Amino acid sequence: MQHSREALIQAYRQMKTIRVFEERLHDEIALGEIAGFTHLYAGQEACAVGVCEHLGPKDYIISTHRGHGHCIAKGCDVVGMMKEIYGSSDGLCKGKSGSMHIADINKGMLGANGIVGAGAPIAVGAGITAKSNGTVSIAFSGDGACNQGTTFEAMNMAVVLKLPVIFVFENNHYSEHTGESYAVGAESMTVRSAAFGMKAIKANGIDFFSVYDAMRELIEYCKAGNGPASIELDTERFYGHFEGDPQRYRGKGELDRLREERDCLKVFRTKVTEAKLLEGADIDAIDAEVEALIDRAVAESKAAPRPTADHVLEDVYISY
Amino acid sequence: MARQMIRDVIRDTIDAEMARDENVIMLGEDIVGGMGSPGGPEAIGGIWGTSGGLWAKYGSDRVIDTPISESAIIGAAAGASLTGKRAIAEIMFADFIGVCMDQIWNQVAKFRYMFGGKSKCPIVIRMPYGAGYNAAPQHSQSIHAMVTAMPGLKVVMPTTAADVKGLLTTAIRDDDPVIFLEHKALYGVKGEVPDGEYLIPFGHARQVTQGDDVTILATGMMVGFAEKAAAQLAQDGIGCDLLDLRTTSPLDEEAIMDSVERTGRLLIVDEAPPRCSFATDLSALVANKAFASLKAPIEMVTGPHSPVPFARELESAYVPSPDKIVAAAVKAMSYRRG
Ligand SMILES: Cc1ncc(C[n+]2csc(CCOP(=O)(O)OP(=O)(O)O)c2C)c(N)n1
Ligand SMILES: [Mg+2]
Numbered sequence: 001m002q003h004s005r006e007a008l009i010q011a012y013r014q015m016k017t018i019r020v021f022e023e024r025l026h027d028e029i030a031l032g033e034i035a036g037f038t039h040l041y042a043g044q045e046a047c048a049v050g051v052c053e054h055l056g057p058k059d060y061i062i063s064t065h066r067g068h069g070h071c072i073a074k075g076c077d078v079v080g081m082m083k084e085i086y087g088s089s090d091g092l093c094k095g096k097s098g099s100m101h102i103a104d105i106n107k108g109m110l111g112a113n114g115i116v117g118a119g120a121p122i123a124v125g126a127g128i129t130a131k132s133n134g135t136v137s138i139a140f141s142g143d144g145a146c147n148q149g150t151t152f153e154a155m156n157m158a159v160v161l162k163l164p165v166i167f168v169f170e171n172n173h174y175s176e177h178t179g180e181s182y183a184v185g186a187e188s189m190t191v192r193s194a195a196f197g198m199k200a201i202k203a204n205g206i207d208f209f210s211v212y213d214a215m216r217e218l219i220e221y222c223k224a225g226n227g228p229a230s231i232e233l234d235t236e237r238f239y240g241h242f243e244g245d246p247q248r249y250r251g252k253g254e255l256d257r258l259r260e261e262r263d264c265l266k267v268f269r270t271k272v273t274e275a276k277l278l279e280g281a282d283i284d285a286i287d288a289e290v291e292a293l294i295d296r297a298v299a300e301s302k303a304a305p306r307p308t309a310d311h312v313l314e315d316v317y318i319s320y
Numbered sequence: 321m322a323r324q325m326i327r328d329v330i331r332d333t334i335d336a337e338m339a340r341d342e343n344v345i346m347l348g349e350d351i352v353g354g355m356g357s358p359g360g361p362e363a364i365g366g367i368w369g370t371s372g373g374l375w376a377k378y379g380s381d382r383v384i385d386t387p388i389s390e391s392a393i394i395g396a397a398a399g400a401s402l403t404g405k406r407a408i409a410e411i412m413f414a415d416f417i418g419v420c421m422d423q424i425w426n427q428v429a430k431f432r433y434m435f436g437g438k439s440k441c442p443i444v445i446r447m448p449y450g451a452g453y454n455a456a457p458q459h460s461q462s463i464h465a466m467v468t469a470m471p472g473l474k475v476v477m478p479t480t481a482a483d484v485k486g487l488l489t490t491a492i493r494d495d496d497p498v499i500f501l502e503h504k505a506l507y508g509v510k511g512e513v514p515d516g517e518y519l520i521p522f523g524h525a526r527q528v529t530q531g532d533d534v535t536i537l538a539t540g541m542m543v544g545f546a547e548k549a550a551a552q553l554a555q556d557g558i559g560c561d562l563l564d565l566r567t568t569s570p571l572d573e574e575a576i577m578d579s580v581e582r583t584g585r586l587l588i589v590d591e592a593p594p595r596c597s598f599a600t601d602l603s604a605l606v607a608n609k610a611f612a613s614l615k616a617p618i619e620m621v622t623g624p625h626s627p628v629p630f631a632r633e634l635e636s637a638y639v640p641s642p643d644k645i646v647a648a649a650v651k652a653m654s655y656r657r658g
Contacts, residue, residue, distance in 0.1 A: 178349075
């Protein structure tokens with residue numbers, strides 16, 4: 001582990017921001033103030049942050065329906081995101097997208113996406129740009145999205161075109177209510193990716209350091225012109241598929257066990273404090289800072305301007 | 321007669337057809353719900369609650385929970401239907417038609433014709449559609465115009481519990497491909513359902529209200545909105561002849577013409593955007609075939625030419641409302657030839 005104190009603090013702050021953002025949304029949604037479908041990312045923070053801590057604004061990522069974590073990790077404005085989820089005209093996408101389509105192209109964040117499997121082909125295109133920029137393009141997908149034909153096509157095309165694209169498969173073991181073992185026919189996403197002819201590895205998706213180190217290797221590999229790569233991250237989702245999901249497909253006590261034994265924030269804290277890289281007090285200070293940020297985001301979102309009927313036809317190229 | 325929610329009518333109708341004909345099979349994502357999970361099969365029973373209990377009754381060979389692979393779902397349903405099965409495929413949200421368009425448009429819709437009439441493809445593709453859930457641009461669309469435009473497909477858009485039973489039974493027994501569009505906002509709506517076998521032939525509109533002043537044509541969630549508007553208009557002495565078209569292909573031209581010839585005014589309500597739409601199609605039909613009967617320009621109340629936006633205020637501005645329908649009817653009534 002060779003990480004500066006600043007880098008560790010930044011990584012933890014990002015993970016904690018995602019966690020508190022999602023926990024707070026869980027509570028706010030229960031109050032009925034937020035409309036639409038919301039898929040929370042809590043539990044998977046080490047994945048988004050372990051990947052995105054390597055990236056700059058000219059590196060691209062494309063996300064999924066479970067996009068908040070990727071957005072935050074890639075540097076999207078947290079208050080703007082919260083306003084978007086509240087449907088404010090001041091939100092990052094002016095209230096047009098809600099939770100499921102948040103994007104910030106200037107940050108290299110090409111959008112959360114409501115169509116499972118739509119991201120990987122778009123990441124191939126961003127990979128064409130990345131190749132000319134000397135940057136990389138990342139496609140986040142899940143253990144469900146990995147079964148879409150679009151994902152297969154994208155993987156093959158990236159290999160054929162030797163593009164700097166990294167397919168990140170966050171294996172949280174469920175696609176909606178279906179277990180990964182039922183829907184993924186191959187032994188693993190890694191084996192399948194390798195069969196497409198790319199470098200394919202696994203990492204521990206609840207350990208920031210495991211993800212971060214593996215990604216460093218893959219990014220160097222891709223930037224050196226070797227073509228695409230894939231990484232499968234073993235991780236966990238702490239809430240339902242969407243908010244309101246009764247989660248009857250879970251085992252007895254499963255969520256309690258996951259939160260106890262497989263919480264990436266706890267893993268991080270234990271690692272850095274045991275190695276004396278950070279003190280408990282450092283971490284507590286970040287926790288307080290993040291809580292305050294999310295409090296502010298929610299308060300501002302509740303007070304933010306609402307869109308009006310004339311906004312419906314704004315940003316359509318041609319109006320009738 | 322029993323009073324049932326539309327989602328339960330769908331499940332019961334499929335159940336009855338699966339019991340009646342062992343060739344009827346079902347495919348879709350999470351239609352069993354819980355496969356490969358600790359909670360086990362039927363932990364959920366379909367995200368719309370339209371398939372609970374069917375897997376337990378008919379097993380994995382007939383109730384097929386699939387990976388997230390819409391192209392393969394429709395392709396597999398098509399292949400099975402070409403070879404002797406009757407497949408009911410579920411596309412979880414109609415918007416995902418984008419993923420499996422080739423299988424629907426170039427394959428399923430064209431088999432019978434391009435194989436010289438020598439094939440049958442008895443497939444029903446069920447697709448929940450429509451706005452009302454603040455589900456944003458990729459989970460809220462009304463796609464009926466697109467599929468109605470495709471020769472080789474029949475398109476059904478039921479609105480009442482009884483019609484769901486009658487039309488779904490007909491769809492499953494039909495030897496040709498049927499797109500069965502279920503408005504998401506109607507799943508929880510209850511209505512009387514006839515007992516026993518009940519079939520409604522395609523191509524017959526349902527008369528919802530009778531009146532002599534304005535013909536209103538609507539489908540799906542718009543029927544209920546138009547009914548509200550008609551009740552309000554009736555108080556102001558404007559009689560609405562409201563037709564729920566029920567199937568957009570085949571289309572009950574006769575009922576439309578009869579009504580327009582009587583009222584001389586036409587108002588079309590369509591949840592989808594206005595260009596190249598079902599509304600413009602109906603409008604062209606009436607302008608062409610009943611021009612002489614028209615006393616006023618044809619009015620259309622539709623969604624705007626935009627994706628369906630997320631925020632509550634935006635989505636409700638997008639979707640046609642009873643108020644907009646009332647205003648359009650009043651406009652048609654007050655038209656005077658210049
Ligand atoms: C084309 C398409 N099919 C189906 C869905 C419905 N859907 C949304 S998320 C999801 C499961 C995705 O699972 P996974 O890729 O593992 O991501 P996770 O939800 O676990 O983050 C499904 C089936 C969709 N949005 N788009
Ligand atoms: Mg998953």
